[in-house]
């Protein structure tokens with residue numbers, strides 16, 4: 351008999367430790383549904399989606415909005431501020447270049463001057479590429495960025511804003 355036994359009955363799972371052995375690593379099939387129920391027993395936690403009180407929740411979804419609810423371990427301070435700051439810088443860059451690109455294309459199309467577009471549009475294309483690529487990397491590396499020391503996080507978010515400022519300035523220099 352293994353150290354860890356799972357009993358199944360009436361649709362409910364219960365896990366228990368037998369034989370007095372210690373559990374190693376993460377092989378244990380912890381009953382997360384039961385942990386969630388224990389956490390919310392007599393505890394007024396609001397639904398993260400709609401704010402409805404999940405006190406004494408029996409299932410694993412919010413009775414009000416239907417979103418799935420899970421119990422998680424997270425950092426006491428998620429260190430999101432600098433990551434969000436950088437995200438805004440890159441998003442503004444992508445938004446600006448994207449909108450200007452659409453406007454330039456529309457003007458060129460209606461004036462039949464699509465061939466003359468390039469001298470004005472290349473900084474916009476470059477800016478969209480830099481902001482779009484940066485944004486993809488920023489999203490993909492969010493965990494890594496948030497684990498860097500504070501100085502590095504601040505520097506990286508400055509870089510996001512700097513790249514947007516640089517590509518927007520380049521565009522303004524080229525069109526004037």
Ligand SMILES: [Zn+2]
Pocket residue numbers: 397398399400401402412413414415416417
């Ligand atoms: Zn809800």
